[in-house]
Amino acid sequence: MLEICNVSVNYGQSRVVNNVSFQVEPLEKMVILGRNGVGKTTLLKSIIGLLPLQNGKIILNNEDLSGLKAYERAISGVAYVPQGREIIPHLTVRENLELAALAHTKEITQRMEEVFEYFPILTEHLHRKGGVLSGGQQQQLAIGRALMSHPQALLLDEPTEGIQPNVVAEIANILIRIHRKMLIPIIIVEQNLKFARKLADRFVVMQKGEIVASGKSGELTDEIIHKYLTV
Numbered sequence: 001m002l003e004i005c006n007v008s009v010n011y012g013q014s015r016v017v018n019n020v021s022f023q024v025e026p027l028e029k030m031v032i033l034g035r036n037g038v039g040k041t042t043l044l045k046s047i048i049g050l051l052p053l054q055n056g057k058i059i060l061n062n063e064d065l066s067g068l069k070a071y072e073r074a075i076s077g078v079a080y081v082p083q084g085r086e087i088i089p090h091l092t093v094r095e096n097l098e099l100a101a102l103a104h105t106k107e108i109t110q111r112m113e114e115v116f117e118y119f120p121i122l123t124e125h126l127h128r129k130g131g132v133l134s135g136g137q138q139q140q141l142a143i144g145r146a147l148m149s150h151p152q153a154l155l156l157d158e159p160t161e162g163i164q165p166n167v168v169a170e171i172a173n174i175l176i177r178i179h180r181k182m183l184i185p186i187i188i189v190e191q192n193l194k195f196a197r198k199l200a201d202r203f204v205v206m207q208k209g210e211i212v213a214s215g216k217s218g219e220l221t222d223e224i225i226h227k228y229l230t231v
């Protein structure tokens, strides 16, 4: 289980995430919703250790990660698919995957085979540079790269951004398969409501750094959408 306990994050004097708490069970996929600039990415970055916590704790499977650096949290099992994918453009698909698994070299071939089961398209592009892939292919590579560390929790920041609708649907189905097989908590920051509804078991909505609504995905009402999500 991934526990976010009273987390606050500042940029300088400015508080961007304020006292956020929620838990994600291994059987759950949680989506974080909210308009632009409400602190969703900042929260994800504080969970993975790229931004310091002002207050609060991050606990994964009873291990307190709060004092650990980002690479130590990665070793403890937190994997991150960043907004914009951040594929290394001059490395090939294979090299992008290998790089993500350097700490686990013994199992690298097996891990890669697992990634190819989810994303067979990557096998067709294995020796091409990551930078020449389409947006959808890069997103698949970014998720595959996160899986190379065999994570205990998976965090994704806007995986549908800039991706064609048919590929979005495919990515949703693959994430559902990944979750069924790995049974790890998944947190997705998302603006695409259709995708969020298809994927998520539960949701939280953020506004001005705080959680203002939460529930099971069936409880995501038009009223909540109108009040906190439509522009």
Ligand SMILES: Nc1ncnc2c1ncn2[C@@H]1O[C@H](COP(=O)(O)OP(=O)(O)OP(=O)(O)O)[C@@H](O)[C@H]1O
Residues within 6 Å of the ligand: 011, 016, 034, 035, 036, 037, 038, 039, 040, 041, 042, 043
């Ligand atoms: N490096 C930074 N330094 C100072 N302020 C920042 C920094 N990065 C983000 N912010 C500000 O913090 C607030 C929250 O930004 P954040 O990116 O977390 O929001 P978000 O909900 O993820 O939005 P989006 O959907 O646009 O990515 C915004 O007001 C943003 O301008």
